[in-house]
Amino acid sequence: MEFPVRWLPALLHLLIMGAEVLCDCTVENMQIEGGTYKLTKQLQEGSRLIYSCPNGYYPDPAWTYLCQANGSWTPAPKTFPRQRCKVVECPDPNVLLYGSVSPPQQRYFVGNETMTECYSGYTMRGSLRRVCLPNGKWSGRTPICSRDTGDHCADPGIPAGASRTGNSFGIGDTVRYQCSRELFLMGSDERVCQENGQWTGIEPSCYYKHTYDTPEEVGQALGRKIRDHLKEMELIDDESEVRGQCGLHQPYETHLGNSNRNMYPWAASVIIVTKDSVTRTCSGSLVTPQFVLTAAQCFIDHQPENVGVHIDGRLHRVERMWIHPLYNVAARAAQGVSEFYDYDVALVQLTEQVVISTAVRPICIPCTQQTSDALRLNLTCAEQEEILLNQHFERLQFLTKTHRGMRPKEVWAKLHHNRAECISHVLKAGGITAMDPNVAVTENFLCTGGRIPFRDHIACPGDGGGAVFKNYESRTIQVALVSWGTKNLCSGGGLVESDDDSRDFHLNLFRVVPFLKSILGNVTQDEYEPLTFLDD
Ligand SMILES: *[C@@H]1O[C@H](CO)[C@@H](O)[C@H](O)[C@H]1NC(C)=O
Ligand SMILES: *[C@@H]1O[C@H](CO)[C@@H](O)[C@H](O)[C@H]1NC(C)=O
Ligand SMILES: *[C@@H]1O[C@H](CO)[C@@H](O)[C@H](O)[C@H]1NC(C)=O
């Protein structure tokens, strides 16, 4: 079994050696028809070749390649199909019931327009005219032709590219959706008609691999527009207005000064000096001006004076470490799990508060009033979890340090019915002889990695303890922390992609709220300002 602390010597090695070793990657046969590419570090090991295409086109079959130490690109380039910029396609809109879409086409490409007409006796909801957009989605809303049948819920429609089973819409009736081949489903694949006349869940959409959400859509998915986004960005310069706001960050990289840091102002490194004077590093996240959240495995029997926290280039001294009381690596050794990482969470209390600025600011954490405020919704703890960890494939990120600053790793958490397959790969990890994956990977972990629906990034040495987060435009919410994985694929460090079997497990913060609350929400102490935790 591999886990972040053990990977650390490899990371230190990498940082000291740098990645300046020249390798033989070549750009021969790497051209893209109709587009261009750039290299992040010429042809050196760890360099990334990234394709770009004009608006309305996407690179196919690959978006990017990574230069390996042995001089080959990964994934292995193919000669067929040849690399080219393909026109963005939108999913098939001819799935409408009781109406027709014109013009009828086999395939619809960016810029193509459709009109919808309902059969006589049926009325239309949704958008009459739709255009295929450069992000691979149709403009407007799904058209629905229905007639008044006295059903309790309104016809929930069939989104482009999908098929539906279930055609009765009374209380308790269920409809199920599937996307056609090549497409994958975002949103709810199953919806139930409720007593209040509303369907549970959110309308599904079918995505190609080139389909993406614009930031505005992410905001709308939360039931609101990001109306105040610009105002908020102006406020970032007015510290007095935003001091108490968690997760506020600069959403895009600019060419100004501390831009990379301002995108991840909560990022922290926990430095631990061991008895034999070896320095190890874990990642962490600033959760209040005086506390950093990290993994329990970073600490063994360390004293606070042997621990420091780096935030934006400054080293902070540590008052105390709080380890989750149920954390016990040896707890399941007898059950065939040589190292058990349940409750791998710790809080590090700094001796003094950090100074909040555009580059140093806490991230939002689950079940706090501050997080509901960030989402601008009046939510319970359970509703926060429903919004943040809802999809069968939930898109999350965590950070890795590279020579060019911090970079987000993209992963899809496999939730609901995708989870069992994901955690089953733990049985192939070293140190595990248990037959049941749930013995090693409890319900408290999120599972990422593998290549479905896309190839995930995999955690590397030094990423452990860091925040697994979701960005909502200018706010960041931490949902988990990087804990351990089945394979170390990170000889080159940085943005390494998963293979079929590698999986990472991240401790779900919604499962450790009582621990977080007992310290961060403690109102009977007077050393620091407590966070406001929600009741349920
Ligand atoms: C180069 O290394 C990668 C990963 O270590 C490996 O998958 C690949 O087969 C190697 N290629 C050659 C040509 O040795
Ligand atoms: C649909 O888009 C494709 C690609 O841009 C274009 O060649 C075709 O003419 C369009 N069809 C219609 C009916 O506009
Ligand atoms: C928030 O929701 C709770 C429970 O649903 C309700 O009691 C409360 O009045 C709501 N607060 C606001 C400001 O809407």
Ligand SMILES: *[C@@H]1O[C@H](CO)[C@@H](O)[C@H](O)[C@H]1NC(C)=O
């Ligand atoms: C809160 O802090 C006080 C004072 O340090 C301490 O006595 C108490 O046990 C703490 N409460 C919890 C729930 O840990």
